[in-house]
Amino acid sequence: xxxxxxxxxxxxxxxxxxxxxxxxxxxxxxxxxxxxxxxxxxxxxxxxxxxxxxxxxxxxxxxxxxxxxxxxxxxxxxxxxxxxxxxxxxxxxxxxxxxxxxxxxxxxxxxxxxxxxxxxxxxxxxxxxxxxxxxxxxxxxxxxxxxxxxxxxxxxxxxxxxxxxxxxxxxxxxxxxxxxxxxxxxxxxxxxxxxxxxxxxxxxxxxxxxxxxxxxxxxxxxxxxxxxxxxxxxxxxxxxxxxxxxxxxxxxxxxxxxxxxxxxxxxxxxxxxxxxxxxxxxxxxxxxxxxxxxxxxxxxxxxxxxxxxxxxxxxxxxxxxxxxxxxxxxxxxxxxxxxxxxxxxxxxxxxxxxxxxxxxxxxxxxxxxxxxxxxxxxxxxxxxxxxxxxxxxxxxxxxxxxxxxxxxxxxxxxxxxxxxxxxxxxxxxxxxxxxxxxxxxxxxxxxxxxxxxxxxxxxxxxxxxxxxxxxxxxxxxxxxxxxxxxxxxxxxxxxxxxxxxxxxxxxxxxxxxxxxxxxxxxxxxxxxxxxxxxxxxxxxxxxxxxxxxxxxxxxxxxxxxxxxxxxxxxxxxxxxxxxxxxxxxxxxxxxxxxxxxxxxxxxxxxxxxxxxxxxxxxxxxxxxxxxxxxxxxxxxxxxxxxxxxxxxxxxxxxxxxxxxxxxxxxxxxxxxxxxxxxxxxxxxxxxxxxxxxxxxxxxxxxxxxxxxxxxxxxxxxxx
Amino acid sequence: xxxxxxxxxxxxxxxxxxxxxxxxxxxxxxxxxxxxxxxxxxxxxxxxxxxxxxxxxxxxxxxxxxxxxxxxxxxxxxxxxxxxxxxxxxxxxxxxxxxxxxxxxxxxxxxxxxxxxxxxxxxxxxxxxxxxxxxxxxxxxxxxxxxxxxxxxxxxxxxxxxxxxxxxxxxxxxxxxxxxxxxxxxxxxxxxxxxxxxxxxxxxxxxxxxxxxxxxxxxxxxxxxxxxxxxxxxxxxxx
Numbered sequence: 001x002x003x004x005x006x007x008x009x010x011x012x013x014x015x016x017x018x019x020x021x022x023x024x025x026x027x028x029x030x031x032x033x034x035x036x037x038x039x040x041x042x043x044x045x046x047x048x049x050x051x052x053x054x055x056x057x058x059x060x061x062x063x064x065x066x067x068x069x070x071x072x073x074x075x076x077x078x079x080x081x082x083x084x085x086x087x088x089x090x091x092x093x094x095x096x097x098x099x100x101x102x103x104x105x106x107x108x109x110x111x112x113x114x115x116x117x118x119x120x121x122x123x124x125x126x127x128x129x130x131x132x133x134x135x136x137x138x139x140x141x142x143x144x145x146x147x148x149x150x151x152x153x154x155x156x157x158x159x160x161x162x163x164x165x166x167x168x169x170x171x172x173x174x175x176x177x178x179x180x181x182x183x184x185x186x187x188x189x190x191x192x193x194x195x196x197x198x199x200x201x202x203x204x205x206x207x208x209x210x211x212x213x214x215x216x217x218x219x220x221x222x223x224x225x226x227x228x229x230x231x232x233x234x235x236x237x238x239x240x241x242x243x244x245x246x247x248x249x250x251x252x253x254x255x256x257x258x259x260x261x262x263x264x265x266x267x268x269x270x271x272x273x274x275x276x277x278x279x280x281x282x283x284x285x286x287x288x289x290x291x292x293x294x295x296x297x298x299x300x301x302x303x304x305x306x307x308x309x310x311x312x313x314x315x316x317x318x319x320x321x322x323x324x325x326x327x328x329x330x331x332x333x334x335x336x337x338x339x340x341x342x343x344x345x346x347x348x349x350x351x352x353x354x355x356x357x358x359x360x361x362x363x364x365x366x367x368x369x370x371x372x373x374x375x376x377x378x379x380x381x382x383x384x385x386x387x388x389x390x391x392x393x394x395x396x397x398x399x400x401x402x403x404x405x406x407x408x409x410x411x412x413x414x415x416x417x418x419x420x421x422x423x424x425x426x427x428x429x430x431x432x433x434x435x436x437x438x439x440x441x442x443x444x445x446x447x448x449x450x451x452x453x454x455x456x457x458x459x460x461x462x463x464x465x466x467x468x469x470x471x472x473x474x475x476x477x478x479x480x481x482x483x484x485x486x487x488x489x490x491x492x493x494x495x496x497x498x499x500x501x502x503x504x505x506x507x508x509x510x511x512x513x514x515x516x517x518x519x520x521x522x523x524x525x526x527x528x529x530x531x532x533x534x535x536x537x538x539x540x541x542x543x544x545x546x547x548x549x550x551x552x553x554x555x556x557x558x559x560x561x562x563x564x565x566x567x568x569x570x571x572x573x574x575x576x577x578x579x580x581x582x583x584x585x586x587x588x589x590x591x592x593x594x595x596x597x598x599x600x601x602x603x604x605x606x607x608x609x610x611x612x613x614x615x616x617x618x619x620x621x622x623x624x625x626x627x628x629x630x631x632x633x634x635x636x637x638x639x640x641x642x643x644x645x646x647x648x649x650x651x652x653x654x655x656x657x658x659x660x661x662x663x664x665x666x667x668x669x670x671x672x673x674x675x676x677x678x679x680x681x682x683x684x685x686x687x688x689x690x691x692x693x694x695x696x697x698x699x700x701x702x703x704x705x706x707x708x709x710x711x712x713x714x715x716x717x718x719x
Numbered sequence: 720x721x722x723x724x725x726x727x728x729x730x731x732x733x734x735x736x737x738x739x740x741x742x743x744x745x746x747x748x749x750x751x752x753x754x755x756x757x758x759x760x761x762x763x764x765x766x767x768x769x770x771x772x773x774x775x776x777x778x779x780x781x782x783x784x785x786x787x788x789x790x791x792x793x794x795x796x797x798x799x800x801x802x803x804x805x806x807x808x809x810x811x812x813x814x815x816x817x818x819x820x821x822x823x824x825x826x827x828x829x830x831x832x833x834x835x836x837x838x839x840x841x842x843x844x845x846x847x848x849x850x851x852x853x854x855x856x857x858x859x860x861x862x863x864x865x866x867x868x869x870x871x872x873x874x875x876x877x878x879x880x881x882x883x884x885x886x887x888x889x890x891x892x893x894x895x896x897x898x899x900x901x902x903x904x905x906x907x908x909x910x911x912x913x914x915x916x917x918x919x920x921x922x923x924x925x926x927x928x929x930x931x932x933x934x935x936x937x938x939x940x941x942x943x944x945x946x947x948x949x950x951x952x953x954x955x956x957x958x
Contacts, residue, residue: 144830148861149771151731235729235774324752325728406833413832413861415928415935416769418735423935432933547933 006033012362019357027343027351030295031358034262035269038523041361044489045521048499051506056515058478058543060181064274066110066258067177068517069184070478072543074436077184079111080176082121082483082539084522088229089171093138098146098232099207099303100173105152106258106306109241112185112248113177116417117431118147119444120157120173121483121537122408125166127400135169143171144411149234150241154412155420156429158444158537161400167527172483174444174539178434183248189255190275190309196268196333197315199322200240200305203264204289206230207301217488217526236304236327243325244306252318255309265298265358267307268333269341273359280342281333283350294343294350309335368499369492377453381590383583384572386653389629390702392581393656396626397633398712401576426552427469427622430544439544443469444537449574449589450660452533455497458574459504459536460596461660466540467512468662469622471605474549474612475542479517480509482538487531489523497534498523504596505536511598512605514540533589544612551612554638555619556667556691562643563666563676564628564686566604568650570594570658576625577657594660604662607680615679616672623663629656631665633696633709639667642693642706652701667691720745720953723762725792727753727783732769732805732927739927743944745953753786763951764801765792767808769861769925779822779864780810789815801845801947802919806862809911809921818914818921819873823866826904832861834936835924837910838888838896840881844913845950846920847884849942855888856939858910858924865903865923867912874906885911885922 003013006029016024016032024032038044054062060077061069067081085100097120105115120143125132147154152175207230247253255275257267264281272279283294292300310318315331322329336342341358343351371377386392396402409424419431421439430441445466450458467477482505486498509516525532544550556562572578573591580586611617619639623631636642647655665688668676677685695705722740726733737748749759753772758765772783783789789811796802796817804812812818825831837858839850850856869877877883887908889895897908903923911922926940948954 141829148830148832148863149729149731149774151770233774235771235776238729238731238771410833411830413830415832415859415861415925416731416735418738418928418931418934420935421933 003029003033006030007037008033012036015362016357019354025351027295028353031265031298031351031353034299035266035358036361039261040266042521043361043364044366044523045484046363048502051502052516053506053510054515056479056513059515059517061184062515063518065187066107068479068481069111069179070517070541071181072433072440073438074433075181076433077179077181078176078440078541079108079113079179080481080541081107081518082172082174082481082537083107083520084170084172084483084485086170086485086522086525089139090167090169092229093135094142094145095229095231097139097142097171099230100171101143101146102232102234102237102303103260104173104175105150105237106260108175108177109244110185110256110258111177111179112183113179114245115152115175115177115241116419118152118154118173118175119429119442119539120154120171121444121446122157122159123165123170123535124161125169126161126163129166132166139169139171140408140411146232146234148413150238151416153414153416153420155414155431156424156442156444158446159405159408160446160448162448162533164530164532167529168525168532170485170525170535172537185248185256187255187257187271188274190271190277190335191254192277192335192337194254194335195310195312195315195331196279196281196335197308197310197318197329198286198305198332199243199308199329200327201233201236201302202287202289202328203297203300203302205292205296205300208296208299217524230301230303232303239325239327240304240306243322243327246321247318252314252321253308253310257307259305259307261301263298263300263302269355269358271307271309272335272341273355278336278338278340278355279333280336280344283343283345285330285332287328287330294345366489366495367492368495370496371493378592381572381578381582384653386581386657389652389656390704392577393629393633393704394708394712395581396576396630397709398715399580402626402630403712404714421547422552428473437546439547439550441470441473441475441542441544442539444539446535446537448533448535449579450593451501451536453574453589454592455500455534456504457592457596459501460508461593462536463505463508463538464596464601465622465624466538467508467514468604468608470540470542471608472620472622472664473551474544474609476609477512477514478541478543479515480538480540481518482516482536483519484521485525485532485535485537486523487526494531501534501536505538508596512601549612551617551620553619553621553635556635556639556641557618558641558692560618560667560669560691561673562645562688562691563668564663564688565666565680565683566663567661567684568686569654570627570663571660572654572658575627575657575659577627601662603683607683608664610679611666611676615676617666617668617676619667621665623665625659627657627659628665635665635667636696636706637709637713641691642695643689643691644693644697645689646699720764720948720951721760721762722748722764722766723751723758724748724766724768725751725753725788727772727786729772729774730768730770732925736766736768736927739930740944742931743941743948745944745948751788753783753788755788757791762795762800764803764947765795767804767811769806769808772807772811780807780814783811784814793817796919799918803846804921805925805927806923809923810864812919812921817919818912819877820867820869822864823868824864825866830863831902833902835860835902836888836890837885837924838894840886841884844884844917844920845947846943847946848949849946853894855892855894857929857937858926858940859928859936860902860924862923865905867905867909869906877912878907880915882912882915883907883909884913884920885924
């Protein structure tokens with residue numbers, strides 16, 4: 001294999017020769033090529049990612065392992081991570097999405113955790129395009145097909161539609177698992193003399209070099225890429241989960257690693273690298289489905305395999321557990337003490353590399369250029385007066401961006417394992433912590449339009465929004481994971497967007513004391529038709545210490561008082577209203593969102609948490625896409641009680657449809673108004689009106705009946 | 720009251736059933752692997768749980784119905800012991816011939832996970848004696864093959880013998896039932912049936928998913944387990 005075919009640049013190849021003091025052979029070139037790919041090495045972003053704060057009060061284990069772990073109390077840790085499977089899902093939607101779910105679940109399992117809940121971030125082209133609809137349906141079915149069968153509930157997610165995702169859909173799979181804090185599995189615990197044991201499926205030619213495939217742009221015709229796609233078998237994975245958890249319970253393994261990108265190669269080299277040992281793998285011991293070349297075996301991304309590190313005296317016991325589950329379990333190598341990565345074929349040594357060359361890929365610094373159109377992207381949109389607020393509200397609620405997503409989530413088993421405490425479709429998802437009254441809550445956010453017009457404030461808003469959402473429901477923040485979905489970093493303007501987005505996320509995490517525990521980067525999300533908008537997705541995890549504190553929407557009763565907390569006005573820049581109802585129907589996103597204000601965010605979070613514990617609020621929701629108007633409409637739909645609102649001469653368009661900044665709607669029983677006002681003292685607070693009747697009535701603006709709101713939101717489905 | 724939950728490879732509601740039964744105060748619960756010849760101790764109740772036994776490859780429940788443990792399950796059933804199949808377990812019971820009919824793919828050809836309302840048609844079974852006949856209960860569903868099917872003559876016979884225990888009902892609480900309320904296209908709105916002897920029950924909805932407190936979709940399933948407990952006098956009149 002030519003080094004260029006292995007994805008290496010001229011200078012990278014020179015560097016390899018310098019380290020080795022010789023030319024690498026073909027197999028070695030292939031091994032280094034895939035480990036130095038963007039997907040495996042994060043070579044374009046490693047420096048950027050160092051901006052993320054990696055310490056925090058609740059952090060049990062930061063980045064560097066398969067997933068990060070936070071301390072939830074009562075001895076429980078939560079391992080969690082989000083990972084993209086964008087390229088495969090674009091080419092083979094069902095299998096791409098299914099194996100995305102399978103892969104992230106194995107990452108969680110590798111930490112020693114029982115996978116407990118998943119979420120999905122979906123970014124699709126507009127549903128009026130046949131191709132986008134087919135991709136979207138295939139991806140949703142893939143998430144459902146795998147997640148349901150493997151017995152891990154999909155408890156929520158985020159769906160975003162924009163033409164930039166046409167032909168370039170994104171599937172970000174999040175999963176989390178519960179692990180006792182003293183039972184976390186590390187990849188640093190292999191010792192010389194230990195056996196490397198392969199558990200699970202046979203190795204085949206599926207998904208060969210998928211990591212390299214994910215490190216390039218997509219072609220118009222992706223049929224040739226099908227060979228890179230892995231095929232999933234959730235049944236095998238379910239057995240793998242139970243088997244690995246049994247092995248851990250019986251204390252039979254020293255370490256384990258899932259096989260994802262770059263399969264056997266990356267799992268075995270990572271464990272040796274992190275444990276500061278060496279490892280040798282014997283090719284012909286690896287169970288194969290078909291006859292394969294060594295480089296194919298090492299790069300295969302066949303699914304449902306785990307690498308176990310086992311002391312020789314325990315192998316028979318390990319094998320017995322594997323037999324119980326009818327899983328293949330074979331010793332394929334040996335942990336050594338010499339820092340070398342060796343591949344043997346019979347007695348022949350066919351690759352011999354210093355372990356560091358696989359684990360420490362050199363970084364790449366792409367040139368950065370401020371996009372010349374940045375100022376015009378940020379500029380305030382024109383025509384920011386709604387001509388008919390109620391018509392616009394109907395459009396926002398009834399559009400694909402606003403309407404109920406139950407057509408998606410009813411396909412997901414959201415309940416298996418009996419921990420799910422919030423129905424899918426809400427702003428937060430939640431599971432009960434075992435043997436405890438606490439709730440672990442999750443908020444998934446992404447704001448591609450806002451990141452497009454102003455990458456720093458857009459990313460900051462994304463992160464701040466996820467923290468607000470948790471605070472509103474009464475949660476203290478534990479940590480976050482993120483998936484950085486971007487187009488090619490080789491374009492200097494794209495790299496500017498990427499770098500600014502990372503800065504925006506990092507600033508909020510730092511200010512709010514939220515450690516970044518894990519993450520994933522997906523670059524080259526481009527087709528010849530163009531790239532995606534900068535689309536960082538975050539999942540923030542929080543803890544509500546007692547379920548009794550949990551606050552959510554949908555409980556308003558007649559007579560309750562409606563409050564707006566936070567600034568009355570917000571930016572229409574890159575808002576849902578601006579894109580759908582602004583200058584033209586479906587305009588490009590235009591204008592920066594509300595600027596990030598750390599002090600305001602902190603003040604909001606303190607009061608939101610206090611409200612949940614001692615203000616006796618009935619119902620609340622953070623103001624997000626579609627602004628205050630959509631938040632009020634959803635509260636009416638969920639609670640079945642109308643509202644009478646008086647904006648008291650404020651600019652109705654910015655008040656009702658503006659987005660960004662710490663704003664929320666609170667519904668407070670009259671008896672608790674005093675308490676509530678005391679909690680929010682020192683923060684902007686506006687009494688908007690009262691819950692009553694069966695319509696949304698905005699004084700001087702218009703009226704919409706609950707029935708018409710419901711029919712827009714549910715699109716005619718029976719409720 | 721001793722319960723045995725059969726665990727097939729690919730079962731995924733096995734632990735949930737155990738947790739639900741323990742939560743209402745009924746124990747012990749043995750988890751029994753599909754490969755066993757017999758139950759470690761004679762159970763009063765055998766549960767075939769939901770999930771994807773053998774990946775649901777071939778046909779839902781078809782492979783599990785041939786598992787070694789199924790001989791022991793058959794023996795318990797023929798001796799009058801209680802056998803319960805939930806979701807995939809119901810599919811297994813029909814494949815094993817312990818209950819009539821078949822579960823076909825949902826009419827929308829999609830997996831459906833949602834709330835479902837069922838009318839309890841009989842309160843004279845060991846599984847439903849704590850309900851009132853005609854009562855509406857919220858039982859969650861989660862399946863891809865839940866359309867209960869029988870040829871017309873046999874269906875008529877099933878109805879004549881009063882074997883339908885649960886029927887999908889209107890969400891409005893009006894106690895209206897029938898096919899139009901079937902989320903999956905199930906004939907006659909059938910959600911659960913019992914054998915003529917009255918000791919083998921299969922249902923697509925998950926009572927165990929409506930048992931633990933503080934979770935979504937309520938606790939209407941608690942009475943299901945309490946019924947079984949009462950049947951064996953295991954709850955000592957406590958509820």
